[in-house]
Amino acid sequence: GENVEQHPSTLSVQEGDSAVIKCTYSDSASNYFPWYKQELGKGPQLIIDIRSNVGEKKDQRIAVTLNKTAKHFSLHITETQPEDSAVYFCAAPLFQGGNKLTFGGGTRVLVKP
Amino acid sequence: NAGVTQTPKFQVLKTGQSMTLQCAQDMNHNSMYWYRQDPGMGLRLIYYSASEGTTDKGEVPNGYNVSRLNKREFSLRLESAAPSQTSVYFCASSGDAGTGGTEAFFGQGTRLTVV
Numbered sequence: 001g002e003n004v005e006q007h008p009s010t011l012s013v014q015e016g017d018s019a020v021i022k023c024t025y026s027d028s029a030s031n032y033f034p035w036y037k038q039e040l041g042k043g044p045q046l047i048i049d050i051r052s053n054v055g056e057k058k059d060q061r062i063a064v065t066l067n068k069t070a071k072h073f074s075l076h077i078t079e080t081q082p083e084d085s086a087v088y089f090c091a092a093p094l095f096q097g098g099n100k101l102t103f104g105g106g107t108r109v110l111v112k113p
Numbered sequence: 114n115a116g117v118t119q120t121p122k123f124q125v126l127k128t129g130q131s132m133t134l135q136c137a138q139d140m141n142h143n144s145m146y147w148y149r150q151d152p153g154m155g156l157r158l159i160y161y162s163a164s165e166g167t168t169d170k171g172e173v174p175n176g177y178n179v180s181r182l183n184k185r186e187f188s189l190r191l192e193s194a195a196p197s198q199t200s201v202y203f204c205a206s207s208g209d210a211g212t213g214g215t216e217a218f219f220g221q222g223t224r225l226t227v228v
Contacts, residue, residue, distance in 0.1 A: 034217075045219065049215075089156065099207050102158065103157075
């Protein structure tokens with residue numbers, strides 16, 4: 001099955017700066033890469049996803065890039081705000097073509113005012 | 114619109130006790146999942162159900178059993194709880210990958226402590 005690694009495990013940024021989180025995956029056949037945000041005491045919530053037929057996707061201040069050759073994908077948050085403070089998880093299908101996801105270890109992002 | 118509802122939110126068990134975690138979704142999803150979340154290890158899949166009446170093991174199934182009671186409900190049972198099962202448990206559901214509905218919707222979680 002797929003294996004996903006996520007870095008860094010913690011990230012502290014100044015409000016207004018950018019934050020970047022990177023994930024690598026092992027299965028070159030993987031075709032779906034979502035990012036989830038988890039606020040304290042809540043379940044993870046999808047914030048953006050990308051499929052293998054595109055290299056970049058943007059939604060307001062967040063963007064995801066995918067490098068299929070290198071087998072990595074990254075989350076970019078621009079103009080960070082205090083409400084961006086949370087734990088972020090990347091994921092990929094556990095097995096090719098399936099619904100089951102395997103997750104990275106998570107990145108705790110702290111945005112300092 | 115409740116989404117995915119889990120009960121209970123908190124539970125403390127003694128080693129060897131049993132309990133069932135309940136989960137229900139109101140989004141008419143076929144697929145449901147149980148994950149556990151441990152510090153620094155992300156979410157790991159325990160069991161999965163692609164449809165009513167079917168279940169499949171995930172990455173860490175040992176010590177757990179599941180029941181897909183109907184399309185809405187998917188329960189997780191610990192027959193003999195162990196301290197290693199102390200964790201936060203999340204239930205999730207999703208639509209079918211064929212329709213592009215692969216987003217997983219998560220419940221609020223159950224924080225379980227086994228002493």
